[in-house]
Amino acid sequence: MRDRHGLAALFIMPAVFILVMSLALAEPLTAQQTAAYAVLDLDSTPVSRALDDELRAVDAFEKHARAGDEADARRRVEAGEVLFVLVIPQGFARQIDDNRTPTLRVLFDPATPRALQEGFRHRIEAAAIKTWLTRALERLGEEIMLPELRGAVEGVGAPEIVSETTGGDGETFAPPSAVQQNVPAWLIFSMFFVVIPLSAVFIGERQRGTLERLFAQRTPFGLVLAGKFAPFVLINQAQTVVMAAIGRWVVPLCGGEAFTLPDGGQAIASLWLVSLAVSAAAVGWALFIASIAQSSEQATVLGGAGNIIMGTIGGIMVPRFVMPAAMQPWTRLSPMDWALEGFHQALLRQGGFIDVLPAASALVCFGFFALMAAVFLGRRARN
Amino acid sequence: MIQIDRLHYRYRAASPPALDGVSLDIGRGSVYGLLGPNGAGKTTLISLLAGLRPLQEGGITLDGEPLALWRAAHPTAIALVPQDYAFYSMLTVAENLDFFAGVQGFPRRQRREHCAAALAFACLEAVAGRLAGELSGGLRRRLNLAIGLTGAPDLLLLDEPTVGVDPQSRRFLLDAVKRFAAAGGTVLYTSHYMEEVEAVCDKVAIIDDGKVLLAGTLAGMKYGGAAALRLELARPLPEALAADWRGRFPEMETAKTTVAFPEFAADALAPIFSELAAFGVAVEQMEYGAPNLEQVFMQLTRHSLRD
Structure with missing residues (x-):
C-alpha cells in the first residue's frame, strides 16, 4: 500500500482513459449521424428536382448544396465540404418514363466508413424509389384521367425507426452512451493492471529470499497467497468506486454524459459480484505471470503485453459491436470480454445475480486455473 | 543437538x-x-x-x-x-x-x-x-x-x-x-x-x-595438520643438492628459486640450512608451520574456479 506511484498509476491511468475516451467517442457512439452533401443535377427536370426535394427531407442529411459540374463536385468532396455528392445523370426523367433503370452515382470521400456509405446509399435508394413511384402514378393518372393519383404518395414519409435494446424482463432501455461503454471497459483494463505491482512484490520476495524465510517459518502457502490476494482485491474494489464516481461526476463537468448506475439493490449487488470476479481473474493472472517471469522487468513486459492483447481482443480498445461480424466471436477468447459482458448485464440490462453468473463464473474459473498454474510452477521451481 | x-x-x-x-x-x-x-x-x-x-x-x-x-x-x-x-x-x-x-x-x-x-x-x-x-x-x-x-x-x-x-x-x-x-x-x-x-x-x-x-x-x-616448509632462495637450488634432497624428501617441489616441502620435521631444519650454506646459497625468505584455515580449505577444495 506504500507504493504510492504504483497505486497512483492504477487509478490515474483508467481515469484519464475514461475521460478522454468518453468525450472522444461521445459523437460516434451516441449522436445522430448527419452528413453534409451536395447534388449535381445534370438532368434538371421536374423529376430530378423531385428527387432532390426528397433527399432534402431526410433528417440524416444535413446540408444541401448544388454542384456546378462533376469537377466541382469532386473538389467539394476532396475539400471535405460535403461527405458525398449525388450525381443525377442527364436523361434521368426520360429513363424513368421509358421504364428503364437509371443509374445514380454517389461520389464519396474515401475516408467515409463503409457502413456509413451503405447507410447513405440506402437512404438515396429509398428517395429514388419514392420519386419513381410518384412519377409512375402521375403517368398512370394521366392515362386513366385520374390526376389525383399523383398525390397518393405525396407527403408520405418513411416510417420512423427508433433503436432500442431490450432487457431480460421485457423492458426497453436506451442504447449505451460512450461513458456507459468506457467506464466498465477501462475499469476492467486497469483492474488487470495489478499484474505489474503484484508480480513485482512476488518476484521481489522470491529473489530476496523473503519467500524462503516465510516458508522456513512454516507460513502456510495459502496465507502467503491470501496476503497478496486480499490487498489487491481491495484495490480493485476501490478502483471500481473511483472510476464510477469519475464517470458520474467528472465526465459531465468536462462536457460528456454522466455515467448511470442501475436502479435497485439487486443490480448493484450484481455489479459488485462482477467486480469481485474480475478481481479474482486479475489477481490469479498476476500470480501466474509472477510465477513464470524471472524478473520484475520481464513480468512488466509479459503482464503489460498480455493485458493489451486481452484488451484489444476483448473489446476494450474497440467495442465489440463496432468490430466486423467475423471478428466478434474472437472477443470471447478474452477474459476482459467476459468481464465487459458481466458489467453490461448489470449496467445496461439491469441483470440480477443469475444474469451475471455466467460471466462471473468464467472469470473466477480463469482466476482459479491461473492460480493453480502459479502454485504448480512455484512448487516445481522450489524442488 | x-x-x-x-x-x-x-x-x-x-x-x-x-x-x-x-x-x-x-x-x-x-x-x-x-x-x-x-x-x-x-x-x-x-x-x-x-x-x-x-x-x-x-x-x-x-x-x-x-x-x-x-x-x-x-x-x-x-x-x-x-x-x-x-x-x-x-x-x-x-x-x-x-x-x-x-x-x-x-x-x-x-x-x-x-x-x-x-x-x-x-x-x-x-x-x-x-x-x-x-x-x-x-x-x-x-x-x-x-x-x-x-x-x-x-x-x-x-x-x-x-x-x-x-x-x-x-x-x-x-x-x-x-x-x-x-x-x-x-x-x-x-x-x-x-x-x-x-x-x-x-x-x-x-x-x-x-x-x-x-x-x-x-x-x-x-x-592437526603437518608443518610445511617453504624457502625462497637467492638463486636456484644447485643440481647436486637438489638430487640429494629429492632422495631424502620425495615430496619436495621446486620452481625457479622456490623450494617447498608439504611436510617437514622441525629437527631437519638445521641440517638443510647448513647444506645450503655449504653450497653458498642464501635464504631470502622462509615460511614454516601448520597451514591456516584458508590454506586447508584451498588445499582440500583445490584452486580452480567454480562459477
Missing part, C-alpha cells in the same frame, strides 16, 4: 547429487561453520534443515527426534536468515519485525515481547520507525538477523550474514552470533570469510561436491 546422517539429495533424477552422504554432528549452544565453494551443497543442506525441501535419503534428527516431528513440536524453533535482505523495504523496521512475528502465529502479547527482544538484540531501537529501504547496509544486515530472532528460535541458520558490511557492523554481527550461542542457541554459519569462521565458530565442516571433506574443531583442523 543435530545429527545429520548420510544425507543424499538430487534436484533431478539424472543430475549429479547436490549432497552425497553428508554426516555431521552439531552440538547445542555451538556455532558450527559450514565452508565450501559455490555449488558445494551448503545451501541445499540449509534448505533441508529449514524444511524447505523434502528429505530424499538419509536422516536429520534433533534431540533424537526426526526433523519433521521435532518441527511439528517446535514450529518456530528453526529460523533461516537468508543471504539477501529478506524483508519488505516499504515497511518500517518495527513493522517488518511485527509482520514476521505475526505470520508465525504468536499471540499479540508474546509477539510484542519477541519483537522488542529482537530489536534490542540487534540494537535497532533507534531506527525502529524508519523504513527498511532507507537503512544502511549494516543496519539492514542487523534487521535481517533480528527478523530471524522473532520466533525465539533454538537453531539459527545463517547464510553469509555479513556480506557487504563495514568492519564495525561485521564485528557487531559476529558478537551477536556469539551472544546467541552463549545463551544456549545453536548456529549453523556459512561464510566465505575464513577469518570470520575462525573468529566465531567452534567446529567447522568443509564440504565440496556434496561431500564432507573435513569436519572437526578449528584447533584440530588448523594445528
Whole structure:
C-alpha cells in the first residue's frame, strides 16, 4: 500500500482513459449521424428536382448544396465540404418514363466508413424509389384521367425507426452512451493492471529470499497467497468506486454524459459480484505471470503485453459491436470480454445475480486455473 | 543437538547429487561453520534443515527426534536468515519485525515481547520507525538477523550474514552470533570469510561436491595438520643438492628459486640450512608451520574456479 506511484498509476491511468475516451467517442457512439452533401443535377427536370426535394427531407442529411459540374463536385468532396455528392445523370426523367433503370452515382470521400456509405446509399435508394413511384402514378393518372393519383404518395414519409435494446424482463432501455461503454471497459483494463505491482512484490520476495524465510517459518502457502490476494482485491474494489464516481461526476463537468448506475439493490449487488470476479481473474493472472517471469522487468513486459492483447481482443480498445461480424466471436477468447459482458448485464440490462453468473463464473474459473498454474510452477521451481 | 546422517539429495533424477552422504554432528549452544565453494551443497543442506525441501535419503534428527516431528513440536524453533535482505523495504523496521512475528502465529502479547527482544538484540531501537529501504547496509544486515530472532528460535541458520558490511557492523554481527550461542542457541554459519569462521565458530565442516571433506574443531583442523616448509632462495637450488634432497624428501617441489616441502620435521631444519650454506646459497625468505584455515580449505577444495 506504500507504493504510492504504483497505486497512483492504477487509478490515474483508467481515469484519464475514461475521460478522454468518453468525450472522444461521445459523437460516434451516441449522436445522430448527419452528413453534409451536395447534388449535381445534370438532368434538371421536374423529376430530378423531385428527387432532390426528397433527399432534402431526410433528417440524416444535413446540408444541401448544388454542384456546378462533376469537377466541382469532386473538389467539394476532396475539400471535405460535403461527405458525398449525388450525381443525377442527364436523361434521368426520360429513363424513368421509358421504364428503364437509371443509374445514380454517389461520389464519396474515401475516408467515409463503409457502413456509413451503405447507410447513405440506402437512404438515396429509398428517395429514388419514392420519386419513381410518384412519377409512375402521375403517368398512370394521366392515362386513366385520374390526376389525383399523383398525390397518393405525396407527403408520405418513411416510417420512423427508433433503436432500442431490450432487457431480460421485457423492458426497453436506451442504447449505451460512450461513458456507459468506457467506464466498465477501462475499469476492467486497469483492474488487470495489478499484474505489474503484484508480480513485482512476488518476484521481489522470491529473489530476496523473503519467500524462503516465510516458508522456513512454516507460513502456510495459502496465507502467503491470501496476503497478496486480499490487498489487491481491495484495490480493485476501490478502483471500481473511483472510476464510477469519475464517470458520474467528472465526465459531465468536462462536457460528456454522466455515467448511470442501475436502479435497485439487486443490480448493484450484481455489479459488485462482477467486480469481485474480475478481481479474482486479475489477481490469479498476476500470480501466474509472477510465477513464470524471472524478473520484475520481464513480468512488466509479459503482464503489460498480455493485458493489451486481452484488451484489444476483448473489446476494450474497440467495442465489440463496432468490430466486423467475423471478428466478434474472437472477443470471447478474452477474459476482459467476459468481464465487459458481466458489467453490461448489470449496467445496461439491469441483470440480477443469475444474469451475471455466467460471466462471473468464467472469470473466477480463469482466476482459479491461473492460480493453480502459479502454485504448480512455484512448487516445481522450489524442488 | 543435530545429527545429520548420510544425507543424499538430487534436484533431478539424472543430475549429479547436490549432497552425497553428508554426516555431521552439531552440538547445542555451538556455532558450527559450514565452508565450501559455490555449488558445494551448503545451501541445499540449509534448505533441508529449514524444511524447505523434502528429505530424499538419509536422516536429520534433533534431540533424537526426526526433523519433521521435532518441527511439528517446535514450529518456530528453526529460523533461516537468508543471504539477501529478506524483508519488505516499504515497511518500517518495527513493522517488518511485527509482520514476521505475526505470520508465525504468536499471540499479540508474546509477539510484542519477541519483537522488542529482537530489536534490542540487534540494537535497532533507534531506527525502529524508519523504513527498511532507507537503512544502511549494516543496519539492514542487523534487521535481517533480528527478523530471524522473532520466533525465539533454538537453531539459527545463517547464510553469509555479513556480506557487504563495514568492519564495525561485521564485528557487531559476529558478537551477536556469539551472544546467541552463549545463551544456549545453536548456529549453523556459512561464510566465505575464513577469518570470520575462525573468529566465531567452534567446529567447522568443509564440504565440496556434496561431500564432507573435513569436519572437526578449528584447533584440530588448523594445528592437526603437518608443518610445511617453504624457502625462497637467492638463486636456484644447485643440481647436486637438489638430487640429494629429492632422495631424502620425495615430496619436495621446486620452481625457479622456490623450494617447498608439504611436510617437514622441525629437527631437519638445521641440517638443510647448513647444506645450503655449504653450497653458498642464501635464504631470502622462509615460511614454516601448520597451514591456516584458508590454506586447508584451498588445499582440500583445490584452486580452480567454480562459477
